[in-house]
């Protein structure tokens with residue numbers, strides 16, 4: 001099993017080595033984002049006595065971890081469709097689980113690369129140190145990765161089912177989550193009904209927790225536990241959704257269509 | 262090689278053409294029918310209202326080359342994909358190498374392989390990187406020697422370190438075939454494998470495949486719109502029309518039975534009428550068949 005998973009990981013690593021455009025996705029966009037938000041917050045810091053910079057930059061870096069984690073999974077499949085390799089993969093003796101695992105590992109690699117890069121740049125340019133979050137950084141990141149996987153599985157299922165038409169969703173779904181997850185502001189600013197939805201998302205607890213940690217240096221273990229629990233539920237749900245969707249795809253002959261057109 | 266011109270295949274190659282090295286050597290070697298490597302019974306696939314495959318049954322013997330023929334949309338690709346377990350059948354039973362494809366799909370996939378002119382390997386990786394990844398997916402030992410050997414056989418050793426996107430479609434097709442042979446498959450599924458090749462390369466590819474088939478006693482299912490290719494390669498052909506098997510037998514046998522001059526005639530007749538009406542064929546001689 002590990003030989004096959006590592007073979008798939010190798011396949012995606014080769015891709016990033018060969019294709020500047022794909023590698024740019026790990027470096028270029030996040031860095032541009034950091035620059036915009038960095039300068040914006042520098043300006044805001046001058047205006048406001050409450051120094052919003054730390055929250056915004058922390059939110060940005062955390063957000064990118066979540067986003068890359070989701071993207072890695074879905075992009076792996078869209079990539080195979082683009083290069084007409086989908087059938088080769090699905091006709092190799094690879095299980096869906098192994099494919100998922102490989103893309104999740106890619107998710108970890110991409111998220112960490114981007115995360116480290118942004119953290120270093122934020123420190124250099126804006127003297128923002130992500131390590132100020134403290135020890136909770138590790139469980140926070142794990143929560144984000146897991147939630148990214150759950151979202152990734154759902155968007156991957158959509159791509160397999162609806163092909164090109166769903167590609168917009170691949171990019172879009174995370175941004176559906178973003179405003180509700182209280183990435184850049186506390187949940188409290190949301191209207192009450194949205195707050196209810198926000199509390200159903202594990203990511204919300206991470207972003208809230210991060211702000212509290214930056215403020216007080218303290219982390220609510222119960223909220224962390226809740227986030228982990230929610231993550232588990234979402235992961236199981238996403239896997240079930242994927243399984244169901246994949247059966248529908250096989251029913252409709254979708255793999256052939258995506259693979260040969 | 263014991264080739265006697267005129268002994269088989271009226272549309273066959275001129276004497277001296279390379280694939281005539283292998284007149285249908287495989288048939289009737291022992292006379293004892295071995296257990297089929299593929300056994301399909303009453304296979305049906307419905308896409309909504311469309312009956313793409315309709316109660317198809319066939320078997321593939323070890324070492325046999327079976328041609329799957331039929332007009333565009335007849336159901337060839339769908340049949341292949343069903344047998345490979347990519348698409349779920351509406352009903353029917355599929356056994357490959359003695360295993361039920363729905364239950365033992367991965368064990369089957371380890372021992373078979375697929376190639377088509379309509380798929381590719383990742384274009385942004387080199388040939389070597391691609392084949393290395395796939396040899397690991399198939400759990401291959403000594404991958405390097407295997408890869409180099411296959412590239413050599415298909416006469417594309419020079420593409421080893423080139424990015425697939427920079428190769429010609431003929432080179433990509435041959436690279437696909439290298440991938441399809443990496444795991445020493447027992448059954449090979451080829452969906453129009455020579456569709457993008459020029460006649461010269463197509464001929465070479467057929468020869469190489471036949472060589473390998475001969476050495477390993479490989480079983481092949483082959484779809485193609487090139488009737489001459491099918492006549493010369495296949496031990497047996499199946500004609501599909503609107504998802505149904507309408508004709509089955511050895512190429513020569515079919516010609517004898519239908520009193521047609523070539524499989525092209527048979528093909529056109531089947532394609533136009535959905536069944537066999539050879540008088541209709543005679544009325545529309547296949548001058549426009551487009552096969553040299």
Ligand SMILES: Nc1ncnc2c1ncn2[C@@H]1O[C@H](COP(=O)(O)OP(=O)(O)OP(=O)(O)O)[C@@H](O)[C@H]1O
Pocket residue numbers: 252253254256257308311313331332333334335336337338339340
């Ligand atoms: N996924 C699908 N959903 C709906 N209809 C499909 C699907 N795949 C194939 N079909 C239909 O099933 C029929 C058989 O298609 P198939 O691709 O098997 O034909 P084919 O014999 O391979 O044709 P060609 O020679 O053009 O490759 C066609 O009418 C096609 O439109």
Ligand SMILES: [Mg+2]
Pocket residue numbers: 337338339452
């Ligand atoms: Mg086809």
